[in-house]
Amino acid sequence: xxxxxxxxxxxxxxxxxxxxxxxxxxxxxxxxxxxxxxxxxxxxxxxxxxxxxxxxxxxxxxxxxxxxxxxxxxxxxxxxxxxxxxxxxxxxxxxxxxxxxxxxxxxxxxxxxxxxxxxxxxxxxxxxxxxxxxxxxxxxxxxxxxxxxxxxxxxxxxxxxxxxxxxxxxxxxxxxxxxxxxxxxxxxxxxxxxxxxxxxxxxxxxxxxxxxxxxxxxxxxxxxxxxxxxxxxxxxxxxxxxxxxxxxxxxxxxxxxxxxxxxxxxxxxxxxxxxxxxxxxxxxxxxxxxxxxxxxxxxxxxxxxxxxxxx
Amino acid sequence: xxxxxxxxxxxxxxxxxxxxxxxxxxxxxxxxxxxxxxxxxxxxxxxxxxxxxxxxxxxxxxxxxxxxxxxxxxxxxxxxxxxxxxxxxxxxxxxxxxxxxxxxxxxxxxxxxxxxxxxxxxxxxxxxxxxxxxxxxxxxxxxxxxxxxxxxxxxxxxxxxxxxxxxxxxxxxxxxxxxxxxxxxxxxxxxxxxxxxxxxxxxxxxxxxxxxxxxxxxxxxxxxxxxxxxxxxxxxxxxxxxxxxxxxxxxxxxxxxxxxxxxxxxxxxxxxxxxxxxxxxxxxxxxxxxxxxxxxx
Numbered sequence: 001x002x003x004x005x006x007x008x009x010x011x012x013x014x015x016x017x018x019x020x021x022x023x024x025x026x027x028x029x030x031x032x033x034x035x036x037x038x039x040x041x042x043x044x045x046x047x048x049x050x051x052x053x054x055x056x057x058x059x060x061x062x063x064x065x066x067x068x069x070x071x072x073x074x075x076x077x078x079x080x081x082x083x084x085x086x087x088x089x090x091x092x093x094x095x096x097x098x099x100x101x102x103x104x105x106x107x108x109x110x111x112x113x114x115x116x117x118x119x120x121x122x123x124x125x126x127x128x129x130x131x132x133x134x135x136x137x138x139x140x141x142x143x144x145x146x147x148x149x150x151x152x153x154x155x156x157x158x159x160x161x162x163x164x165x166x167x168x169x170x171x172x173x174x175x176x177x178x179x180x181x182x183x184x185x186x187x188x189x190x191x192x193x194x195x196x197x198x199x200x201x202x203x204x205x206x207x208x209x210x211x212x213x214x215x216x217x218x219x220x221x222x223x224x225x226x227x228x229x230x231x232x233x234x235x236x237x238x239x240x241x242x243x244x245x246x247x248x249x250x251x252x253x254x255x256x257x258x259x260x261x262x263x264x265x266x267x268x269x270x271x272x273x274x275x276x277x278x279x280x281x282x283x284x285x286x287x288x289x290x291x292x293x294x295x296x297x298x299x300x301x302x303x304x305x306x307x308x309x310x311x
Numbered sequence: 312x313x314x315x316x317x318x319x320x321x322x323x324x325x326x327x328x329x330x331x332x333x334x335x336x337x338x339x340x341x342x343x344x345x346x347x348x349x350x351x352x353x354x355x356x357x358x359x360x361x362x363x364x365x366x367x368x369x370x371x372x373x374x375x376x377x378x379x380x381x382x383x384x385x386x387x388x389x390x391x392x393x394x395x396x397x398x399x400x401x402x403x404x405x406x407x408x409x410x411x412x413x414x415x416x417x418x419x420x421x422x423x424x425x426x427x428x429x430x431x432x433x434x435x436x437x438x439x440x441x442x443x444x445x446x447x448x449x450x451x452x453x454x455x456x457x458x459x460x461x462x463x464x465x466x467x468x469x470x471x472x473x474x475x476x477x478x479x480x481x482x483x484x485x486x487x488x489x490x491x492x493x494x495x496x497x498x499x500x501x502x503x504x505x506x507x508x509x510x511x512x513x514x515x516x517x518x519x520x521x522x523x524x525x526x527x528x529x530x531x532x533x534x535x536x537x538x539x540x541x542x543x544x545x546x547x548x549x550x551x552x553x554x555x556x557x558x559x560x561x562x563x564x565x566x567x568x569x570x571x572x573x574x575x576x577x578x579x580x581x582x583x584x585x586x587x588x589x590x591x592x593x594x595x596x597x598x599x600x601x602x603x604x605x606x607x608x
Contacts, residue, residue, distance in 0.1 A: 034427045038435070041420040044499030045438050048481050052453025053445060059453075066506030107358040110351045124359070126586035131362060133486075134582050137557050138575035139365070141564060146368035187362060195330060209400045218342070224434065250546035252561055267380050269452065269550050285452040289445060296444045308538055 010192065056289065059282035073282035082264060082284065089244055090259040090291075092175065097239035098183040104190020104239075105181070111191065112198040125195075128188030136248030137186050143181040143253070147172050173254055181249060186239050193238055197231035230305045237299040241292050260287060330590075335462055366576070373573035395574060399557030401472050405555065406541040408476035410534045416480065418530065421491055423519050428506045439488035442481055447546040454478055458482025458551055472553035475544075481538045482547075487533035498522075521578040532589045539582045 037145050107124070114120050124289045131139070139159055146153045149169045171177055201224055209219040247262040254260075258267045261284065268281030370560055376382030400523075400599055417439075424432045461469035468474070507517040523530065545557035556578070564571040 032424075035431070037423050038420060038428070038431060041416055041435065042438075044416055045441075045481070047457070048446070048454070048477055049438075049441060049450075052457065054451055055453040055456055056449060103358050103361070106354045110354040110358075113347075113351055120588065123588050126583055126590055127362070128426055129586045130539070130582045134539050136543050136545045137561050137564075137580070138543075138579055140573050141560070141568070141575045142365035142369050142579075144568070145372035146365040150372075151368060152371045153364070184362065184365065192330065216347075225456075241444075241446075241570075245448065247448045248549075248557070251545075251549070252404060252564070262446070264450050265452060266546075266550060269455065281452055281513040288449050292446060293444055 009259050012139065012161070046104040052155065053289070056282050056285045061280045062279065064278040069073070072279045073286070074249075075280050076283055076287050081258075083192070084262045085259060085261045086287065088175075092178055092182065093243035095173075095179050096146050096186045096243045097236050099183045100180065100186025100239050100243075101194075101236045102191050103192055104187040105235075107187060108191045108194045108198050112195060124191065128191045130188075132185050132188035132192055139181060139184050140249045140252035143184070144179075147177070173256075178250065181221045181253065182243050182246065185246070185249070186243060187292040189242055190235055190239060193235045194231060197228055201227065230302050237295050237302070239296050241299075243289070244295075245280035245292060323511075353426070361475070361480055366579070369572050369576040373569055373576055375569065386566075386577070388567075389520075389570050389574050392563070392570065394554070395556075395559050395563065395570075398554050398556040401554060401568075402542050402556035405476050405479060406471055406538045409479040409483065409541050410537050413480045413483060413533065413537055414530065415531075417484070417487055418523065418526075419518050421495060422487075422500060422522050425500045426497060436488065436492070439484045440566070441469040443485050447482060447544075448550075451547045451550045454547070456553065468494060472548070472555065475548055475551070475553055476541075478547055478564070479541050479544060482544070483533075483537040486536045486540070490536065491526060491529040494526035494532075498525045512516055534583050535589045539585055542578060542582065543588040575583065 061068060061070070063071070072236070077083065084153050111124050135142075145151055145171060147166065148154065151169070154166050154169055155163055158167045163230055172181075202262060205223055206219055209223050214222070245262065247266060250260050250263055251266060254263065258264045265281055265284045265288070373385045374381050374383060376384065420435060424435050458474065463469070463476060503521055503525065504517050507521040508514075512521065542556055544555065545561065548555040549558050549561065559573050560571050560578070563574065
């Protein structure tokens with residue numbers, strides 16, 4: 001399902017795959033053998049990627065004994081805890097996508113203006129790679145070390161500045177806390193995704209604009225801005241899915257309740273199974289796949305336009 | 312180095328090695344105005360400060376001693392914590408299996424598609440990038456029944472935490488694909504393969520002894536990313552109840568937050584050093600590649 005939808009904008013892979021398998025039968029032995037060599041790869045992904053996705057999709061639409069039902073999916077729209085979790089997740093993802101895109105975009109601009117192989121650039125890229133992709137649980141602890149009840153910032157504000165602003169550290173478990181901690185991994189991801197687009201802006205374009213009497217402002221308004229707009233929008237969507245799918249950081253931070261969609265799925269796997277709700281977890285997972293797929297399709301469409309200028 | 316056309320998802324899995332050595336764009340003009348320069352410095356200070364503050368807080372928190380003194384006790388204690396050592400050992404073993412499995416799965420397949428069946432390249436690329444659209448938390452829901460089956464029918468092997476390598480390979484495919492692909496595009500694999508084959512080498516020898524050395528920058532970059540990904544993986548191991556490094560750190564957090572912060576910071580610094588290494592090697596790799604383009608080789 002995701003196969004055809006995400007792939008559609010590019011040269012349709014479904015069609016290519018169809019040609020390939022259709023051709024294999026009618027070709028001579030040598031041609032068929034060429035495709036046979038790819039079987040291990042496809043077999044592996046069939047078992048560890050496609051099969052799990054199918055288990056989720058089919059499980060979401062059946063009862064525990066395999067009878068087709070829509071009850072699990074209905075829960076997505078009727079159970080108030082589930083609806084609230086999805087709404088909360090979406091709000092959090094939108095807020096942190098915007099915060100991450102703006103701050104990360106500015107950071108990317110500041111880095112792109114620096115030396116091409118400079119220390120700053122290498123340092124920021126490596127640090128971003130760590131924080132964006134491997135942070136997880138560790139970022140939650142970093143956040144607690146700064147803003148927790150005994151955190152550095154909390155103590156500094158309370159004892160040195162005598163401000164009671166953050167003394168009651170319970171805010172870190174609410175929406176504001178999640179926004180702050182999620183932005184730690186959104187900014188670095190934005191930098192990694194957006195930097196190539198900024199690098200793709202060519203000096204000649206700026207010179208051309210300047211030689212026609214354009215100022216720096218008019219360059220950004222008429223040339224740089226329009227070229228970067230699709231990349232920026234695409235990155236915004238990518239950041240949204242990134243926050244929406246994140247589990248580890250929130251799971252390490254929040255021990256009571258499951259306010260996010262991913263935490264709901266985690267809880268459904270860990271808690272005792274209620275009779276009649278065995279497959280609700282799969283319906284939640286299917287709901288996530290649908291939302292992420294829709295966003296990724298829009299992302300792919302935008303990225304096609306963006307890649308025209310980025311090489 | 313050229314971005315692959317028609318691969319809209321590929322930007323979502325950037326190649327960190329290549330990124331570090333990217334040539335300079337304008338970013339807005341040759342001579343910066345004083346306003347731009349101060350804006351740039353302000354942005355760097357604010358954003359890097361925001362990202363650096365919690366890391367500094369970790370350092371401060373993990374070195375707290377009695378009565379406001381500084382001590383490295385937490386760092387010493389983490390070396391004596393058996394749960395932690397078990398977690399690290401398991402994660403490192405999974406990392407080795409993941410790297411080996413990922414390379415065995417990906418390198419021959421990618422080389423084969425370039426040399427023999429170019430029309431399948433898009434399909435392979437699409438499948439490799441597909442995990443980006445399926446969050447780990449969703450994958451774990453679907454993989455649960457498969458792991459339960461393996462645990463019941465494949466004996467001790469099936470129930471071992473090392474089986475996590477199977478799923479980690481899937482998770483690192485998008486990044487590994489991008490890294491290897493950018494190396495593979497910069498060499499003429501078809502000619503290399505023909506030359507090797509015409510001298511009597513079989514396919515395994517051609518792939519592993521002729522082509523592999525020429526794409527080592529990409530392979531190294533992919534391997535390092537895979538290692539970092541395995542060491543940072545929490546979602547799947549915790550929900551399948553395997554004790555990996557991140558699960559150990561999380562459980563430790565409830566008992567002794569000072570040690571768990573010390574471990575977290577050490578792990579982040581370790582991953583940072585790994586990525587600095589690939590940035591260096593990635594830059595060096597590109598210089599090699601230009602030489603390969605000379606017909607003399």
